[in-house]
Amino acid sequence: MNSTIIVRYKLLAERQKFDEWRERMDANSQLADGFLDKTDLPLNPKQPYHSVVLRFDNKANAQKWLCSATRKKLLQELERIAIERREILHEHDNFWFDISSKKTIKKWKQVVVSIIAVYPLTQVIPILVQLILTHLGISSTFVAGVLIGTIISICMVYFAMPLILKLFKGWLEID
Known part of the structure; x- marks a missing residue:
């Protein structure tokens, strides 16, 4: 199971001083046990923040x-x-399945709960999107696909999985 460390800094000094320090930090982090890779997130010129993502093997x-x-x-x-x-x-x-349990949730139970959450969305959302796009006179399958994928993803993360996990919390923690 991979682990990610996300670090964010608010810069006080010149960017050059930070970059020099960051090079030393990067060189040392790459020598750490289990280091996989590093990603610097783009700096927003309007804000003094720098963010980096480090991935480790566990x-x-x-x-x-x-x-x-x-x-x-x-x-x-x-x-x-x-x-x-x-x-x-x-x-x-x-x-999705971090239910503050010390036990590992069985993968087959995760699959069952995911299907229960995603199936209704995959049946309803495409129909609704097609109705709306037809009403607007848009016939692009690309636009429909992007909208359907986006809406289903948003619904899964913000509505379906939190609800399903509450309903099935006890069952998921059995075993």
Whole structure:
């Protein structure tokens, strides 16, 4: 199970000083056990924030890097360059099914619950989108596909899965 560390910094000093520090931090993080890759998120010129995503092969190695003496020493240097450091450790397998249980939820149960959530959406949303697009005189299958995928994804994340997980929480934690 891969783990991701998302770090955000608010820059205080010149960008050049931060970039020099970041090069040292990047070089050291790449030497950490289980390091997979790093992605710098684009800087918004209107805001002084820099964000980076580090991926590790598992949570233990990500935690090991977060608590390492090398990293702590580098972060002490950072205090003169940036503030408001925020770090989030995310495990990829826990997107929908992290129900604060120490037990692992069986994959087949995750599939059943996902089908219960997604099936009604895949039946209703395409019909509604086609009705609306026909009414607007739009006949593009590409536009329909993008709208259907977007609406189903939004409904899954914000409505269907939270509701389904509440309803099936007890069943998912059995075993």
